[in-house]
Amino acid sequence: MTVTDAARESVASALEADQVVSHLNPPASYDLADHPVPTGREEIWRFTPLKRLRGVLEGTPSDDRLTWDTTLPDGVTVSTISTAEARALGELAPNDRPSALAVELAGGATLVDVPAELETDGPVLIDLHGESADQLVWGHLVIRVGAYAKATVVLTHTGSARYSATTSVLVGEGAQVNVLTLQDWDDDAVHLGRDAIRVGRDATVRHTAVSFGGDLVRLHANVEYDGPGGDAELLGLYFADAGQHLEHRLFADHNAPKTKSNVVYKGALQGEGAHAVWIGNVLIRKVAEGIETYEENRNLVLTDGCQADSVPNLEIETGEIEGAGHASAVGRFDDEQLFYLRSRGVSEPEARRLVVHGFFNDLVRKVGVPSVEEKLLATVEEELSKNVLQELS
Amino acid sequence: MSTLEIKDLHVSVDTEDGPKEILKGVTLTIGDNETHAIMGPNGSGKSTLAYSIAxxxxxTVTGGTVTLDGEDVLAMSVDERARAGLFLAMQYPVEVPGVSVSNFLRTAKTAIDGEAPKLRTWVKDVNGALERLNLDPSFGTRSVNEGFSGGEKKRHEIAQLELLAPKVAVLDETDSGLDIDALKIVSEGVNRFREQEGKGVLLITHYTRILRYITPDYVHVFVDGKVADQGGPELADQLEAEGYDKYVKAAV
Structure with missing residues:
Protein backbone atom coordinates (compact mmCIF):
# COMPACT_ATOMS: atom_id res chain seq x y z
CA MET A 1 0.00 0.00 0.00
CA THR A 2 1.35 3.39 -0.88
CA VAL A 3 1.16 6.38 1.36
CA THR A 4 -1.33 7.96 -1.00
CA ASP A 5 -3.63 4.97 -0.70
CA ALA A 6 -3.48 5.10 3.07
CA ALA A 7 -4.32 8.77 3.04
CA ARG A 8 -7.16 8.15 0.65
CA GLU A 9 -8.49 5.41 2.87
CA SER A 10 -8.41 7.55 5.97
CA VAL A 11 -10.18 10.34 4.11
CA ALA A 12 -12.79 7.84 2.97
CA SER A 13 -13.35 6.54 6.48
CA ALA A 14 -13.57 10.07 7.78
CA LEU A 15 -16.18 10.84 5.16
CA GLU A 16 -18.04 7.72 6.07
CA ALA A 17 -18.07 8.82 9.68
CA ASP A 18 -19.65 12.06 8.58
CA GLN A 19 -22.26 10.18 6.68
CA VAL A 20 -23.50 8.11 9.54
CA VAL A 21 -27.22 8.08 9.04
CA SER A 22 -29.80 7.52 11.62
CA HIS A 23 -31.83 4.42 10.81
CA LEU A 24 -34.88 6.21 12.17
CA ASN A 25 -34.31 9.39 10.27
CA PRO A 26 -33.53 8.87 6.60
CA PRO A 27 -31.33 11.54 5.02
CA ALA A 28 -33.01 14.80 4.17
CA SER A 29 -33.61 15.40 0.49
CA TYR A 30 -35.61 17.68 -1.77
CA ASP A 31 -35.92 14.87 -4.32
CA LEU A 32 -39.36 13.26 -4.09
CA ALA A 33 -37.86 10.05 -5.46
CA ASP A 34 -35.97 9.75 -2.17
CA HIS A 35 -39.28 9.71 -0.31
CA PRO A 36 -41.39 7.00 -1.94
CA VAL A 37 -45.06 6.66 -1.15
CA PRO A 38 -45.11 4.65 2.07
CA THR A 39 -46.85 1.30 2.38
CA GLY A 40 -47.21 1.62 6.14
CA ARG A 41 -44.59 -1.02 6.88
CA GLU A 42 -41.67 1.42 6.92
CA GLU A 43 -40.09 2.09 10.28
CA ILE A 44 -41.01 5.77 10.08
CA TRP A 45 -44.60 5.10 9.03
CA ARG A 46 -45.60 1.98 10.90
CA PHE A 47 -47.51 3.78 13.64
CA THR A 48 -49.44 6.09 11.30
CA PRO A 49 -52.87 5.04 9.95
CA LEU A 50 -52.21 6.01 6.33
CA LYS A 51 -55.84 5.88 5.24
CA ARG A 52 -56.70 8.66 7.62
CA LEU A 53 -54.22 10.94 5.85
CA ARG A 54 -57.02 11.19 3.30
CA GLY A 55 -54.89 11.34 0.18
CA VAL A 56 -52.34 13.89 1.34
CA LEU A 57 -49.45 11.61 0.37
CA GLU A 58 -50.67 11.49 -3.23
CA GLY A 59 -49.35 15.01 -3.59
CA THR A 60 -52.20 16.60 -5.47
CA PRO A 61 -51.38 20.21 -6.37
CA SER A 62 -53.66 22.68 -4.64
CA ASP A 63 -53.95 26.45 -4.35
CA ASP A 64 -55.86 26.29 -1.09
CA ARG A 65 -54.38 28.39 1.67
CA LEU A 66 -54.89 28.77 5.38
CA THR A 67 -55.87 32.29 6.37
CA TRP A 68 -53.07 34.13 8.13
CA ASP A 69 -53.56 36.57 10.93
CA THR A 70 -50.31 37.91 12.31
CA THR A 71 -49.26 40.15 15.15
CA LEU A 72 -45.73 41.37 14.65
CA PRO A 73 -43.56 43.14 17.18
CA ASP A 74 -41.62 46.15 15.89
CA GLY A 75 -38.79 45.13 13.62
CA VAL A 76 -40.12 41.70 12.68
CA THR A 77 -41.17 41.26 9.06
CA VAL A 78 -43.16 38.68 7.14
CA SER A 79 -42.65 38.29 3.41
CA THR A 80 -43.14 35.84 0.60
CA ILE A 81 -40.09 34.29 -0.99
CA SER A 82 -39.61 31.74 -3.75
CA THR A 83 -38.87 28.10 -3.19
CA ALA A 84 -35.34 28.67 -4.49
CA GLU A 85 -34.81 31.60 -2.14
CA ALA A 86 -35.91 29.52 0.83
CA ARG A 87 -33.35 26.96 -0.17
CA ALA A 88 -30.68 29.58 -0.58
CA LEU A 89 -31.36 30.81 2.95
CA GLY A 90 -30.10 27.46 4.13
CA GLU A 91 -33.39 26.00 5.28
CA LEU A 92 -33.39 22.37 6.36
CA ALA A 93 -34.26 20.00 3.53
CA PRO A 94 -37.36 17.80 3.87
CA ASN A 95 -36.94 14.49 5.68
CA ASP A 96 -40.10 12.69 4.68
CA ARG A 97 -42.63 12.62 1.88
CA PRO A 98 -45.16 15.08 3.28
CA SER A 99 -42.51 17.72 3.93
CA ALA A 100 -40.93 17.14 0.50
CA LEU A 101 -44.36 17.51 -1.10
CA ALA A 102 -44.95 20.69 0.87
CA VAL A 103 -41.79 22.28 -0.54
CA GLU A 104 -42.62 21.04 -4.03
CA LEU A 105 -46.25 22.16 -4.07
CA ALA A 106 -46.49 25.21 -1.79
CA GLY A 107 -45.28 27.45 -4.62
CA GLY A 108 -42.98 29.51 -2.45
CA ALA A 109 -42.44 30.11 1.22
CA THR A 110 -43.31 32.62 3.89
CA LEU A 111 -40.31 34.14 5.61
CA VAL A 112 -40.63 35.42 9.16
CA ASP A 113 -37.56 37.50 9.73
CA VAL A 114 -36.22 38.62 13.09
CA PRO A 115 -33.17 40.81 12.45
CA ALA A 116 -29.93 40.29 14.30
CA GLU A 117 -29.71 41.72 17.82
CA LEU A 118 -33.42 42.57 17.93
CA GLU A 119 -35.08 41.91 21.25
CA THR A 120 -38.77 41.79 20.43
CA ASP A 121 -41.20 43.54 22.79
CA GLY A 122 -43.80 40.78 22.51
CA PRO A 123 -44.35 37.44 20.83
CA VAL A 124 -44.75 37.02 17.08
CA LEU A 125 -48.29 35.64 16.80
CA ILE A 126 -49.25 33.71 13.70
CA ASP A 127 -52.82 32.43 13.67
CA LEU A 128 -53.49 29.96 10.88
CA HIS A 129 -57.05 28.98 10.15
CA GLY A 130 -58.59 26.51 7.74
CA GLU A 131 -62.19 26.49 6.58
CA SER A 132 -62.79 22.77 6.05
CA ALA A 133 -61.12 19.40 5.75
CA ASP A 134 -62.00 19.49 2.03
CA GLN A 135 -59.18 21.99 1.67
CA LEU A 136 -55.77 20.57 0.85
CA VAL A 137 -53.09 23.03 1.91
CA TRP A 138 -49.35 22.89 1.34
CA GLY A 139 -47.36 25.07 3.69
CA HIS A 140 -43.75 26.23 3.56
CA LEU A 141 -42.37 28.46 6.23
CA VAL A 142 -38.96 29.78 7.19
CA ILE A 143 -38.37 31.50 10.50
CA ARG A 144 -35.04 33.25 10.57
CA VAL A 145 -33.72 34.71 13.79
CA GLY A 146 -30.54 36.72 13.45
CA ALA A 147 -27.50 36.54 15.68
CA TYR A 148 -28.04 37.60 19.30
CA ALA A 149 -31.70 38.34 18.70
CA LYS A 150 -34.31 37.35 21.24
CA ALA A 151 -37.76 36.33 20.04
CA THR A 152 -40.84 34.24 20.73
CA VAL A 153 -42.98 32.88 17.89
CA VAL A 154 -46.39 31.33 18.51
CA LEU A 155 -48.14 29.48 15.69
CA THR A 156 -51.77 28.60 16.34
CA HIS A 157 -53.72 26.23 14.09
CA THR A 158 -57.50 26.30 14.24
CA GLY A 159 -60.46 25.32 12.07
CA SER A 160 -59.96 22.45 9.69
CA ALA A 161 -57.89 21.45 6.69
CA ARG A 162 -55.73 18.72 5.33
CA TYR A 163 -52.49 20.54 5.96
CA SER A 164 -48.97 19.45 5.20
CA ALA A 165 -46.26 21.90 6.08
CA THR A 166 -42.55 22.19 6.43
CA THR A 167 -41.04 24.79 8.69
CA SER A 168 -37.39 25.67 9.17
CA VAL A 169 -36.21 27.65 12.15
CA LEU A 170 -32.78 29.12 11.49
CA VAL A 171 -31.27 30.43 14.66
CA GLY A 172 -28.25 32.69 14.51
CA GLU A 173 -25.26 32.66 16.81
CA GLY A 174 -26.07 33.46 20.42
CA ALA A 175 -29.77 34.04 19.71
CA GLN A 176 -32.53 33.04 22.14
CA VAL A 177 -35.64 31.71 20.48
CA ASN A 178 -38.89 30.32 21.78
CA VAL A 179 -41.18 28.69 19.20
CA LEU A 180 -44.54 27.25 20.11
CA THR A 181 -46.91 25.49 17.77
CA LEU A 182 -50.44 24.90 19.00
CA GLN A 183 -52.66 22.40 17.21
CA ASP A 184 -56.16 23.36 18.24
CA TRP A 185 -57.88 21.98 15.15
CA ASP A 186 -61.45 20.84 14.70
CA ASP A 187 -62.14 17.12 14.95
CA ASP A 188 -61.68 16.28 11.27
CA ALA A 189 -58.41 18.07 10.48
CA VAL A 190 -55.31 16.26 9.17
CA HIS A 191 -52.00 17.90 9.95
CA LEU A 192 -48.61 16.67 8.86
CA GLY A 193 -45.86 18.97 9.94
CA ARG A 194 -42.14 19.04 10.10
CA ASP A 195 -40.42 21.68 12.18
CA ALA A 196 -36.67 21.58 11.75
CA ILE A 197 -34.38 23.78 13.75
CA ARG A 198 -30.77 24.66 13.19
CA VAL A 199 -29.27 26.01 16.38
CA GLY A 200 -26.49 28.54 15.97
CA ARG A 201 -23.33 28.55 17.96
CA ASP A 202 -24.12 29.22 21.65
CA ALA A 203 -27.76 29.84 20.78
CA THR A 204 -30.66 28.70 22.94
CA VAL A 205 -33.85 27.36 21.45
CA ARG A 206 -37.04 26.14 23.01
CA HIS A 207 -39.62 24.49 20.78
CA THR A 208 -42.99 23.44 22.18
CA ALA A 209 -45.62 21.41 20.37
CA VAL A 210 -49.09 21.41 21.87
CA SER A 211 -51.63 19.12 20.23
CA PHE A 212 -55.24 19.00 21.33
CA GLY A 213 -57.36 18.91 18.18
CA GLY A 214 -57.47 17.20 14.81
CA ASP A 215 -58.33 13.73 13.61
CA LEU A 216 -54.74 12.95 12.75
CA VAL A 217 -51.74 15.04 13.69
CA ARG A 218 -48.22 13.86 12.89
CA LEU A 219 -45.45 16.27 13.71
CA HIS A 220 -41.69 16.14 13.55
CA ALA A 221 -39.55 18.36 15.67
CA ASN A 222 -35.96 18.02 14.51
CA VAL A 223 -32.93 19.83 15.72
CA GLU A 224 -29.37 20.08 14.53
CA TYR A 225 -26.52 22.41 15.36
CA ASP A 226 -24.50 24.95 13.45
CA GLY A 227 -21.63 24.93 15.89
CA PRO A 228 -20.70 24.13 19.46
CA GLY A 229 -22.57 25.45 22.49
CA GLY A 230 -26.09 25.24 21.09
CA ASP A 231 -28.82 24.34 23.54
CA ALA A 232 -32.20 23.00 22.46
CA GLU A 233 -35.19 22.21 24.62
CA LEU A 234 -38.00 20.36 22.86
CA LEU A 235 -41.23 20.27 24.79
CA GLY A 236 -44.59 18.78 24.01
CA LEU A 237 -48.01 18.45 25.53
CA TYR A 238 -50.91 16.56 24.03
CA PHE A 239 -54.37 15.36 24.95
CA ALA A 240 -55.72 12.60 22.73
CA ASP A 241 -59.48 12.12 22.79
CA ALA A 242 -61.62 9.28 21.42
CA GLY A 243 -60.63 8.41 17.86
CA GLN A 244 -57.75 10.89 17.69
CA HIS A 245 -54.29 9.99 16.43
CA LEU A 246 -51.60 12.33 17.75
CA GLU A 247 -48.06 11.47 16.74
CA HIS A 248 -44.92 13.36 17.70
CA ARG A 249 -41.55 12.42 16.30
CA LEU A 250 -38.43 13.97 17.79
CA PHE A 251 -34.94 13.97 16.46
CA ALA A 252 -31.94 15.62 18.06
CA ASP A 253 -28.98 15.32 15.75
CA HIS A 254 -25.88 16.14 17.75
CA ASN A 255 -23.60 17.06 14.89
CA ALA A 256 -21.44 19.47 16.87
CA PRO A 257 -19.52 19.19 20.13
CA LYS A 258 -20.62 20.69 23.45
CA THR A 259 -24.25 20.88 22.41
CA LYS A 260 -27.29 20.13 24.54
CA SER A 261 -30.72 18.73 23.91
CA ASN A 262 -33.51 18.15 26.39
CA VAL A 263 -36.77 16.59 25.23
CA VAL A 264 -39.84 16.38 27.47
CA TYR A 265 -43.22 15.33 26.07
CA LYS A 266 -46.23 14.63 28.22
CA GLY A 267 -49.62 13.47 27.10
CA ALA A 268 -52.94 12.27 28.38
CA LEU A 269 -55.32 9.94 26.58
CA GLN A 270 -59.01 9.41 27.05
CA GLY A 271 -61.83 7.72 25.15
CA GLU A 272 -62.19 4.79 22.78
CA GLY A 273 -59.54 4.71 20.08
CA ALA A 274 -57.44 7.59 21.39
CA HIS A 275 -53.95 6.91 20.08
CA ALA A 276 -50.75 8.75 20.95
CA VAL A 277 -47.40 7.98 19.38
CA TRP A 278 -44.12 9.38 20.54
CA ILE A 279 -40.86 8.47 18.84
CA GLY A 280 -37.79 10.08 20.26
CA ASN A 281 -34.39 9.77 18.73
CA VAL A 282 -31.04 11.21 19.57
CA LEU A 283 -28.03 10.72 17.34
CA ILE A 284 -24.67 11.54 18.85
CA ARG A 285 -22.17 11.78 16.01
CA LYS A 286 -18.48 11.05 16.30
CA VAL A 287 -17.66 14.74 16.25
CA ALA A 288 -20.18 15.52 19.01
CA GLU A 289 -17.93 15.16 22.02
CA GLY A 290 -18.97 16.56 25.38
CA ILE A 291 -22.65 16.78 24.60
CA GLU A 292 -25.55 16.37 26.99
CA THR A 293 -28.89 14.95 26.06
CA TYR A 294 -32.01 13.70 27.76
CA GLU A 295 -35.33 12.64 26.30
CA GLU A 296 -38.45 11.81 28.19
CA ASN A 297 -42.04 10.93 27.34
CA ARG A 298 -44.82 10.28 29.82
CA ASN A 299 -48.35 9.24 29.05
CA LEU A 300 -51.28 9.22 31.39
CA VAL A 301 -54.03 6.86 30.29
CA LEU A 302 -57.30 8.12 31.74
CA THR A 303 -59.80 5.60 30.39
CA ASP A 304 -60.01 2.18 28.77
CA GLY A 305 -59.70 1.84 25.01
CA CYS A 306 -56.66 4.10 24.56
CA GLN A 307 -53.29 3.25 23.14
CA ALA A 308 -50.00 5.01 23.75
CA ASP A 309 -46.86 4.01 21.86
CA SER A 310 -43.71 5.50 23.26
CA VAL A 311 -40.31 4.64 21.84
CA PRO A 312 -37.15 6.44 22.91
CA ASN A 313 -34.00 5.77 20.89
CA LEU A 314 -30.38 6.72 21.31
CA GLU A 315 -27.72 6.22 18.65
CA ILE A 316 -24.24 6.87 19.90
CA GLU A 317 -21.12 7.18 17.76
CA THR A 318 -18.80 8.56 20.40
CA GLY A 319 -18.08 7.62 23.98
CA GLU A 320 -16.88 11.09 24.90
CA ILE A 321 -20.17 12.48 26.13
CA GLU A 322 -21.17 14.38 29.24
CA GLY A 323 -24.49 12.71 29.68
CA ALA A 324 -27.17 10.89 27.74
CA GLY A 325 -30.36 9.39 29.01
CA HIS A 326 -33.95 8.71 28.29
CA ALA A 327 -37.16 7.74 30.01
CA SER A 328 -40.52 6.63 28.78
CA ALA A 329 -43.65 5.71 30.66
CA VAL A 330 -47.25 4.87 29.97
CA GLY A 331 -49.40 4.62 33.04
CA ARG A 332 -52.81 4.93 34.54
CA PHE A 333 -53.75 6.96 37.56
CA ASP A 334 -51.57 6.09 40.48
CA ASP A 335 -53.92 4.57 43.06
CA GLU A 336 -51.67 5.67 45.90
CA GLN A 337 -51.82 9.30 44.76
CA LEU A 338 -55.60 9.15 44.53
CA PHE A 339 -55.82 7.49 47.95
CA TYR A 340 -53.60 10.13 49.51
CA LEU A 341 -55.67 12.99 48.15
CA ARG A 342 -58.97 11.31 48.98
CA SER A 343 -57.80 10.57 52.52
CA ARG A 344 -57.70 14.37 52.88
CA GLY A 345 -61.38 14.64 52.00
CA VAL A 346 -60.92 15.39 48.29
CA SER A 347 -63.55 13.62 46.14
CA GLU A 348 -62.40 11.13 43.55
CA PRO A 349 -63.11 13.30 40.46
CA GLU A 350 -61.42 16.26 42.12
CA ALA A 351 -58.44 14.08 43.04
CA ARG A 352 -58.14 12.94 39.43
CA ARG A 353 -58.33 16.53 38.27
CA LEU A 354 -55.54 17.54 40.63
CA VAL A 355 -53.33 14.68 39.48
CA VAL A 356 -53.77 15.49 35.78
CA HIS A 357 -53.17 19.19 36.32
CA GLY A 358 -50.11 18.31 38.34
CA PHE A 359 -48.93 15.99 35.57
CA PHE A 360 -48.97 18.86 33.07
CA ASN A 361 -48.14 21.76 35.39
CA ASP A 362 -44.36 21.46 35.39
CA LEU A 363 -44.34 21.39 31.63
CA VAL A 364 -46.79 24.26 31.21
CA ARG A 365 -44.62 26.39 33.47
CA LYS A 366 -41.64 25.82 31.19
CA VAL A 367 -43.39 27.05 28.05
CA GLY A 368 -42.41 30.63 28.75
CA VAL A 369 -45.30 32.36 26.99
CA PRO A 370 -47.68 33.59 29.75
CA SER A 371 -50.75 34.07 27.53
CA VAL A 372 -50.37 30.56 26.16
CA GLU A 373 -49.72 29.02 29.58
CA GLU A 374 -53.09 30.27 30.79
CA LYS A 375 -54.82 28.96 27.72
CA LEU A 376 -53.13 25.59 28.13
CA LEU A 377 -54.34 25.19 31.70
CA ALA A 378 -57.85 26.17 30.60
CA THR A 379 -57.75 23.66 27.76
CA VAL A 380 -56.54 20.91 30.06
CA GLU A 381 -59.50 21.72 32.30
CA GLU A 382 -61.86 21.60 29.32
CA GLU A 383 -60.47 18.24 28.21
CA LEU A 384 -60.86 16.87 31.71
CA SER A 385 -64.50 17.88 31.85
CA LYS A 386 -65.16 15.45 29.00
CA ASN A 387 -64.28 12.50 31.15
CA VAL A 388 -62.39 12.72 34.35
CA LEU A 389 -64.58 15.27 36.04
CA GLN A 390 -67.81 13.47 35.33
CA GLU A 391 -69.01 11.79 38.49
CA LEU A 392 -68.66 8.07 38.16
CA SER A 393 -72.15 6.69 37.99
CA MET B 1 -67.29 14.74 71.17
CA SER B 2 -65.62 12.03 69.18
CA THR B 3 -65.58 8.32 69.70
CA LEU B 4 -63.97 5.89 67.32
CA GLU B 5 -65.20 2.42 68.03
CA ILE B 6 -63.59 -0.61 66.45
CA LYS B 7 -65.28 -3.94 67.13
CA ASP B 8 -63.97 -7.38 66.23
CA LEU B 9 -62.37 -6.07 63.03
CA HIS B 10 -61.17 -8.69 60.57
CA VAL B 11 -59.19 -7.56 57.53
CA SER B 12 -57.47 -9.49 54.76
CA VAL B 13 -55.31 -8.64 51.77
CA ASP B 14 -55.05 -10.39 48.44
CA THR B 15 -51.81 -12.22 47.92
CA GLU B 16 -50.60 -14.54 45.18
CA ASP B 17 -51.72 -17.44 47.34
CA GLY B 18 -55.19 -16.01 47.83
CA PRO B 19 -56.55 -13.80 50.58
CA LYS B 20 -54.52 -13.59 53.76
CA GLU B 21 -56.02 -12.48 57.04
CA ILE B 22 -53.98 -9.73 58.72
CA LEU B 23 -56.33 -8.40 61.38
CA LYS B 24 -57.91 -11.17 63.38
CA GLY B 25 -60.53 -9.48 65.50
CA VAL B 26 -59.44 -6.07 66.76
CA THR B 27 -61.56 -4.35 69.38
CA LEU B 28 -60.64 -0.87 70.49
CA THR B 29 -62.49 2.26 71.56
CA ILE B 30 -60.92 5.68 71.38
CA GLY B 31 -63.03 8.01 73.44
CA ASP B 32 -63.16 11.77 73.81
CA ASN B 33 -59.82 13.38 74.64
CA GLU B 34 -58.04 10.05 74.65
CA THR B 35 -54.71 9.13 73.19
CA HIS B 36 -54.10 5.46 72.52
CA ALA B 37 -50.74 4.08 71.55
CA ILE B 38 -50.59 0.89 69.56
CA MET B 39 -47.24 -0.79 69.81
CA GLY B 40 -46.08 -3.96 68.24
CA PRO B 41 -43.38 -5.71 66.25
CA ASN B 42 -43.04 -5.38 62.49
CA GLY B 43 -45.65 -7.31 60.59
CA SER B 44 -48.12 -7.41 63.46
CA GLY B 45 -50.76 -5.56 61.43
CA LYS B 46 -50.45 -2.08 62.95
CA SER B 47 -50.33 -0.29 59.61
CA THR B 48 -53.09 -2.49 58.25
CA LEU B 49 -55.29 -1.22 61.07
CA ALA B 50 -54.46 2.38 60.16
CA TYR B 51 -55.11 1.91 56.43
CA SER B 52 -58.28 -0.09 57.03
CA ILE B 53 -59.72 2.72 59.14
CA ALA B 54 -58.86 5.16 56.33
CA THR B 60 -60.76 -6.01 52.53
CA VAL B 61 -62.78 -5.90 55.69
CA THR B 62 -64.21 -9.38 56.20
CA GLY B 63 -65.86 -8.82 59.56
CA GLY B 64 -66.50 -6.42 62.40
CA THR B 65 -67.49 -2.76 62.58
CA VAL B 66 -65.88 0.65 62.77
CA THR B 67 -67.98 3.61 63.84
CA LEU B 68 -67.21 7.28 64.42
CA ASP B 69 -69.73 8.84 66.79
CA GLY B 70 -72.09 6.03 65.87
CA GLU B 71 -71.75 6.51 62.08
CA ASP B 72 -70.75 3.46 60.05
CA VAL B 73 -67.24 4.29 58.81
CA LEU B 74 -66.90 1.12 56.74
CA ALA B 75 -69.87 2.16 54.59
CA MET B 76 -68.12 5.43 53.68
CA SER B 77 -65.75 6.07 50.77
CA VAL B 78 -62.20 7.18 51.52
CA ASP B 79 -62.99 10.86 51.14
CA GLU B 80 -66.24 10.57 53.08
CA ARG B 81 -64.29 9.18 56.02
CA ALA B 82 -62.00 12.19 55.94
CA ARG B 83 -64.95 14.55 55.75
CA ALA B 84 -66.56 12.71 58.68
CA GLY B 85 -63.53 13.66 60.78
CA LEU B 86 -60.90 10.94 60.37
CA PHE B 87 -57.32 11.76 59.54
CA LEU B 88 -54.48 9.39 58.72
CA ALA B 89 -50.91 10.67 58.99
CA MET B 90 -49.08 8.24 56.75
CA GLN B 91 -45.82 6.49 57.31
CA TYR B 92 -44.94 7.01 53.66
CA PRO B 93 -46.73 10.13 52.40
CA VAL B 94 -47.26 9.95 48.65
CA GLU B 95 -45.68 12.32 46.10
CA VAL B 96 -48.11 14.19 43.89
CA PRO B 97 -45.94 15.88 41.23
CA GLY B 98 -47.01 19.29 39.96
CA VAL B 99 -49.57 19.87 42.72
CA SER B 100 -48.34 22.58 45.05
CA VAL B 101 -48.63 22.21 48.81
CA SER B 102 -50.70 25.38 49.04
CA ASN B 103 -53.11 24.24 46.33
CA PHE B 104 -53.37 20.83 47.96
CA LEU B 105 -54.03 22.25 51.43
CA ARG B 106 -56.66 24.67 50.14
CA THR B 107 -58.40 21.95 48.10
CA ALA B 108 -58.43 19.59 51.08
CA LYS B 109 -59.68 22.28 53.48
CA THR B 110 -62.44 23.23 51.04
CA ALA B 111 -63.47 19.59 50.70
CA ILE B 112 -63.52 18.99 54.46
CA ASP B 113 -65.42 22.18 55.33
CA GLY B 114 -67.72 22.09 52.31
CA GLU B 115 -66.74 25.67 51.46
CA ALA B 116 -63.59 27.53 50.54
CA PRO B 117 -61.73 28.98 53.52
CA LYS B 118 -61.68 32.78 53.85
CA LEU B 119 -58.60 33.85 51.97
CA ARG B 120 -57.08 36.20 54.51
CA THR B 121 -57.37 34.03 57.58
CA TRP B 122 -56.44 30.94 55.56
CA VAL B 123 -53.11 32.34 54.41
CA LYS B 124 -52.37 33.25 58.00
CA ASP B 125 -53.41 29.81 59.22
CA VAL B 126 -51.23 28.05 56.66
CA ASN B 127 -48.20 30.20 57.33
CA GLY B 128 -48.70 29.73 61.06
CA ALA B 129 -48.96 25.95 60.77
CA LEU B 130 -45.87 25.77 58.55
CA GLU B 131 -43.94 28.00 60.91
CA ARG B 132 -44.86 25.98 63.98
CA LEU B 133 -43.58 22.88 62.21
CA ASN B 134 -40.42 24.70 61.25
CA LEU B 135 -41.24 24.61 57.55
CA ASP B 136 -40.21 27.56 55.38
CA PRO B 137 -43.13 29.60 53.91
CA SER B 138 -41.74 28.78 50.43
CA PHE B 139 -42.77 25.20 51.23
CA GLY B 140 -46.22 26.09 49.87
CA THR B 141 -44.93 26.37 46.33
CA ARG B 142 -43.29 22.95 46.29
CA SER B 143 -45.01 19.90 44.86
CA VAL B 144 -46.70 17.72 47.47
CA ASN B 145 -44.09 15.46 49.08
CA GLU B 146 -41.88 15.59 45.99
CA GLY B 147 -38.25 15.85 46.95
CA PHE B 148 -39.16 16.30 50.62
CA SER B 149 -36.78 14.88 53.17
CA GLY B 150 -38.20 12.22 55.47
CA GLY B 151 -38.57 14.80 58.22
CA GLU B 152 -40.29 17.32 55.93
CA LYS B 153 -42.82 14.70 54.88
CA LYS B 154 -43.77 13.95 58.48
CA ARG B 155 -43.90 17.60 59.47
CA HIS B 156 -46.11 18.26 56.43
CA GLU B 157 -48.47 15.52 57.64
CA ILE B 158 -48.75 17.19 61.03
CA ALA B 159 -49.28 20.61 59.42
CA GLN B 160 -52.25 19.03 57.65
CA LEU B 161 -53.49 17.61 60.94
CA GLU B 162 -53.42 21.10 62.37
CA LEU B 163 -55.15 22.76 59.40
CA LEU B 164 -57.76 20.13 58.60
CA ALA B 165 -58.78 19.78 62.26
CA PRO B 166 -60.23 16.26 62.25
CA LYS B 167 -61.98 14.60 65.19
CA VAL B 168 -59.72 11.58 65.36
CA ALA B 169 -56.15 11.35 64.11
CA VAL B 170 -54.50 8.05 63.27
CA LEU B 171 -50.73 8.48 63.22
CA ASP B 172 -48.97 5.63 61.47
CA GLU B 173 -45.34 5.47 62.60
CA THR B 174 -45.06 9.22 62.37
CA ASP B 175 -41.90 8.95 64.47
CA SER B 176 -40.02 6.62 62.14
CA GLY B 177 -37.03 8.13 60.44
CA LEU B 178 -37.07 11.35 62.45
CA ASP B 179 -34.06 12.82 64.16
CA ILE B 180 -34.52 14.08 67.68
CA ASP B 181 -35.27 17.70 66.69
CA ALA B 182 -37.86 16.72 64.12
CA LEU B 183 -39.38 14.24 66.58
CA LYS B 184 -39.84 17.04 69.12
CA ILE B 185 -41.42 19.36 66.55
CA VAL B 186 -43.79 16.66 65.36
CA SER B 187 -44.69 15.66 68.93
CA GLU B 188 -45.43 19.28 69.84
CA GLY B 189 -47.78 19.43 66.85
CA VAL B 190 -49.60 16.31 68.00
CA ASN B 191 -49.81 17.66 71.54
CA ARG B 192 -51.32 20.94 70.29
CA PHE B 193 -53.96 18.84 68.56
CA ARG B 194 -54.64 16.78 71.71
CA GLU B 195 -55.05 19.85 73.84
CA GLN B 196 -58.11 20.84 71.86
CA GLU B 197 -61.49 19.77 73.17
CA GLY B 198 -62.83 16.37 72.15
CA LYS B 199 -60.00 15.08 69.98
CA GLY B 200 -58.92 11.46 69.79
CA VAL B 201 -55.50 10.12 68.78
CA LEU B 202 -54.47 6.64 67.74
CA LEU B 203 -50.70 6.61 67.76
CA ILE B 204 -49.13 3.66 66.02
CA THR B 205 -45.47 3.11 66.70
CA HIS B 206 -42.77 0.51 66.82
CA TYR B 207 -40.59 2.36 69.29
CA THR B 208 -41.26 3.91 72.67
CA ARG B 209 -39.14 6.98 71.79
CA ILE B 210 -42.09 9.16 70.72
CA LEU B 211 -43.96 8.28 73.95
CA ARG B 212 -41.44 10.37 75.88
CA TYR B 213 -42.97 13.41 74.19
CA ILE B 214 -46.55 12.26 73.75
CA THR B 215 -47.90 10.57 76.85
CA PRO B 216 -50.65 8.15 75.94
CA ASP B 217 -53.65 7.41 78.12
CA TYR B 218 -53.65 3.79 77.05
CA VAL B 219 -51.10 1.47 75.50
CA HIS B 220 -52.11 -1.58 73.48
CA VAL B 221 -49.68 -4.27 72.47
CA PHE B 222 -50.43 -5.52 69.00
CA VAL B 223 -49.26 -8.98 67.98
CA ASP B 224 -50.34 -11.14 65.06
CA GLY B 225 -53.35 -9.00 64.15
CA LYS B 226 -54.79 -8.75 67.61
CA VAL B 227 -54.45 -6.77 70.81
CA ALA B 228 -52.34 -9.02 73.04
CA ASP B 229 -52.18 -6.81 76.09
CA GLN B 230 -53.19 -3.39 77.25
CA GLY B 231 -52.57 -1.01 80.05
CA GLY B 232 -51.55 2.52 80.96
CA PRO B 233 -48.38 4.43 79.99
CA GLU B 234 -46.33 2.16 82.27
CA LEU B 235 -46.82 -0.66 79.78
CA ALA B 236 -44.69 1.30 77.33
CA ASP B 237 -41.84 1.39 79.84
CA GLN B 238 -42.12 -2.34 80.31
CA LEU B 239 -41.97 -2.84 76.52
CA GLU B 240 -38.93 -0.64 76.32
CA ALA B 241 -37.17 -2.81 78.90
CA GLU B 242 -38.36 -6.23 77.76
CA GLY B 243 -39.29 -5.89 74.08
CA TYR B 244 -42.04 -7.84 72.36
CA ASP B 245 -40.51 -11.28 72.80
CA LYS B 246 -42.85 -12.69 75.37
CA TYR B 247 -45.92 -11.65 73.35
CA VAL B 248 -44.53 -12.97 70.09
CA LYS B 249 -43.68 -16.31 71.72
CA ALA B 250 -47.11 -16.53 73.29
CA ALA B 251 -48.75 -15.93 69.90
CA VAL B 252 -46.85 -18.73 68.14
Missing part, protein backbone atom coordinates in the same frame (compact mmCIF):
# COMPACT_ATOMS: atom_id res chain seq x y z
CA UNK B 55 -60.36 2.85 53.68
CA UNK B 56 -57.38 1.93 51.53
CA UNK B 57 -58.66 -0.24 48.63
CA UNK B 58 -55.91 -2.81 49.16
CA UNK B 59 -57.51 -4.05 52.36
Missing amino acids: GHPKY
